[in-house]
Structures are given as C-alpha cells and as structure tokens.
Amino acid sequence: MEEAIPNREPDPTAAMGRIAATLTGWRLDLTIVATALLLTLWIGHIPLDSDVAWQLWVAHHLRLGARFAVDIIETNPPLWFWMAMPIDGIAQITGASAGPILIALGALLCAGSAIPTGRLGLGAQHPARLPFTLYLLLMLLVLPLPDFGQREHIALAGALPYAALGAVRRRHEPIPTRLAVLIGIGAALGFALKPYFLLAPLALEMWLAIALGRSWRPVRTETVVLAFAAAVYALLAMILTPAFFTAVVPLNLLAYTSTGGGFASLLLNPALWIGCLIAAFLIAQGRALPPLASALTLIAGGFAAGYLIQHKGWPYQAIAMIGCLAAALAASLAARDKALSPSFRLSAAGLLLLTVSFGLLHPLHKANPTPDMIAATAGLHAGDSVAIVTSDNAEIWPITLDRGFRFPSRYNGFWMLRAIVQAERGDADPRLEELGRTIARQTTLDFACAPPVRIIFDRPTSADGFDIRGFFMRDAAFSALMHHYEHSARYGDLDVFTQRSPIASLPAALCRRGV
DSSP, rough: OOOOOOOOOOOOOHHHHHHHHHOTHHHHHHHHHHHHHHHHHHHHOOOOOOOHHHHHHHHHHHHHHHTTTTBBOOOSSSSSHHHHHHHHHHHHOOOOHHHHHHHHHHHHHHHHHHHHHHHHHTTTOOOTTTHHHHHHHHHHHHHTTTGTOOOHHHHHHHHHHHHHHHHHTTOOOOOHHHHHHHHHHHHHHHHHSSSSHHHHHHHHHHHHHHGGGGGSSSSSSHHHHHHHHHHHHHHHHHHHOOHIIIIIIHHHHHHHGGGOOOHHHHHHHHHHHHHHHHHHHHHHTOOOOOOOHHHHHHHHHHHHHHHHHOOOOOOOHHHHHHHHHHHHHHHHHHSSSSOOHHHHHHHHHHHEEEEHHHHSSOOOSSSSOOOOOOHHHHTTTOOOBBEESSSSSSTTTTTTHHHHHOOOOOSOOTTTTHHHHHHHSSSSOOHHHHHHHHHHHHHHHHHHHHHOOOOEOOOOOOTTTOOOOOOOOTTTHHHHHHHGGGEEEETTEEEEEEOOSSOOOOOOSHHHHHH
16 A cells, blocks of 8 residues: 655745755856846836936036036035046946946846855854845835935945845955955945945944954944945045035035925835834844844844934935844845744735835836926927926926936025025025025026026925025026016916027026036
8 A cells, every 4th residue: 555645835045045056156147147137128228316417417517517506506415426427427328327327236236245254143044145135136126116225225235235234244254455445345335325324334344243242342343344434535525525525514504404305204215114024023023033134133223223313214324224234134034944933924914015015016207207397398399408497306306317408407496495584584694694695696697607598497386385586586697697587388387488589698607606
C-alpha cells in the first residue's frame, strides 16, 4: 500500500529563496538594476513636481552663469540645485528633456540604495534578500511618485543603506572600508539637503551608543565621511553663495512661517497615519525587532521629528519617514518570518502594500497646469518671456519648464507676500513693509529687463481676498510699467495682460545674469 503524500501548500518564501540562491552575487544585483530600469519605462514620463521643475530650471540657469540667491532667489540651500546641474548638462548634450533623465538617474539611485540595504541588512545569502530588496526598490520608486526627486526622496535613498550599515556595526561585524565610504557619501548628500535631516543620523548614533555601551566608537569611516562632507558643503556654500546667508536666510526667518497648511494639515496628512500604523506594528515586536528594523525605525524617528518641525503637513515631507518605517517592517518580516503569527504577517504585508499604493493614490499633479492656466498661456512659444504673478508656486511650475518659457522674475513665486499682507491687516511689521517694497522694486526691474509678452495675475478669491495685482500696483514704478500692457482675457481666477507697446531696454549691468 502506497504511503499517502500529504498536501502541502506552496511556500512563496521558499520559492523566492531558491530563486535568490540561483541568482547569487552580482546576478541578483544585476536583476535589481534591470528591474529598476524596466520600471523607469513605466514612470519615465510622469508629471514633475513643481519644486522639482523649478530645481531643473534653476540648474540650467546656474550653468548659464546665474548667481544663486542673487539672480535667482531660492529659500533652500544650494546643494539640491547643484545636484541637478549634471542632469541639465546631460540634457544639453543629448538633446533630451531633463525630466526623463532625472527619473532614469533616480531609478538607478533607488537600485543603488536597495541593493546594499538588502545585502548588509539581511546578509548576502539570506533566502529573503531578493523579495526584501525588490520591495525596497518598488517602495523607493512608487511611494514618492507624485514628488519623484524631491529632497525627502533623495534623503530616503541615502538613509536606507546607512541604516543597514548601522545594523552591521550593532552586530560587531566587519565591513569593507570602501563600501562604508560609498554609503557615507550617499547618506551625506541626502542628509545635507535640509538641516532637519541631520536628526536622522543623530538618532541612529544615539541608538548605537546605548546598544554598544563602552564598545561604541563615534569615529568610524561613515561618520568621518559625514562630518567631512558637511564641512566641505558649508565652506562651499559660504564661498560660492554668500548671499544665501545675508539675504535668503533673513527672508525665511521673516516670512516663511506664512506658507503651508499649519497644524491641521500636519495632522490630517494620510501619510502620517500610515506611519503611525506601521510604527505600532514595529513597537508590538518589542525587543525581538531585528537590528536592521531597529536602525530603520530610529532613523524614521529622526525624519518624523523633521516633519513636525517643518510644520507644513505637505505630503512629500513625510516620504522619508514612512519609507524608513515601511523598510523596517519589511526587514522584520524577512528576518522573523517563522516567528510571527500568520495574522500578523498578513496584516503587515497589507500595510506594506498600502504604503506603496500611497504613491499611486496620491494625485500625480494631473491638474497642473490647470485648464485656466493652459488657456491663459495659449499661443505662446518657447523662449517667450511669460510672467505668472501668484503666491502659489504650483501655478508657475512645471508649465514654465515644460513649455520653455523665459521666466522674468528672480522669485520662483511670491509666497512671501501673504506674510506681508497678513501683517498689514494686523499689527504692521516695519521689516515686512520694507520687504514688500523691496520685492515690488525688484520685480519691476526684472520685468523691465526681460519684458514679458504676457503677464498673468492670480485674482483674489472670496476665501482670502488677497489681491496680488493690487499689491504690486501700489508701487509707482510697477504701475508705470503696466501702462505698456492691456487686459486681454480672464480665465477663472486668472487675469491676463498682453504687452501693447515696447519697453525701453535697460543696461545689462542693471539686470540679472544667466536668465
């Protein structure tokens, strides 16, 4: 009598383990890179975030000789814009658009982040390394899809392998110096993009100090790289962009608090609640949490503190936080698969998929530009000087970049005017009043240097009554410049003025460079 063979359900983890065993070493890494490039074909033409479009525009004009924080006023430090200059250079050489190049290089960055994170965090021969690394790659590509290339996206890509390196240090395992240097450089470029990001490596260092006790060594290859990179960046910024510290930092301190949605947006951001759910799953595992998951959770805590400090609640500002938390939960599932209950594994897997889906569910800026803005810019051509006067930067970008318009203003948008008007309605602040006069003078000069063929003003809405055209018309020189324009159309909240007479040219010495 033949012995009955028990029915066994297929084990997907074991199957992936066999595939990973076949794809050992460089073959597995090459598979990840190839997957990243294939996914790039899918996401290669997504609409760019308004900030990223502005980044590419700034990079192009920096290459043409524009001075950061003088000819182009930007609230953020220069590193992110310097990073985009090679992308613009490639676009110029190849004749391709800068956007798809940014996305393709971003996909390679994601692969370069996922591969060492899986290799160091789980071990080169771990059967779950392939599914874990593939998840990291998918998460890095899809979670930030509406804001691909944002600073939080880059910081997340640099933070994952840095956390894996911290987990290796926690296990007292050796690591090649060259690999530690490369990971340190990648992390330094990400953490340096915003001052708040420095809380992430500090949180990891505190964890290592507590966990390792007397064997903790703060001076390691990667920490030396971070410190050296920070010193070099600070020195270059002071030498190459002194106006950032003398003009832009005071502007930010004076007016930047007027931007964003405030406390309500901070708490109502769905990404925050996804992060809280993931954190609950991680906390439930207590001391059983693997070193990689612990390291990622600590770094996520640093990013969470940065999210709260910024106090804006913009969705992209939570990308690094929930990305690290999702990676931590995936690492826990990969390392503790058999120790976790089936219900826990199923719920955690659903949460991981929800995290990735957040990038697909969040609108991909399909209404940017709006139908009104498309109508207001109809008939214009690449190279035309087009002024879009609004406090909402998303109205200006990416349409200015995509259509190749010449942008005549040194400001990417007039976000600071809301702070000025708010002060006028309450207790007047002399500093804000002077800032308003300065912006009006600068804008008049900018428009006279590159006369717009069309000026598009945002009209006041019933919600706030903010009249941006009325604000500028209070300046006598700006009002005189507007005599060269006539009202030609109105589309929704946009008033369109078309040039009707030429404006006398100004000496080049009075005008901005490289724009």
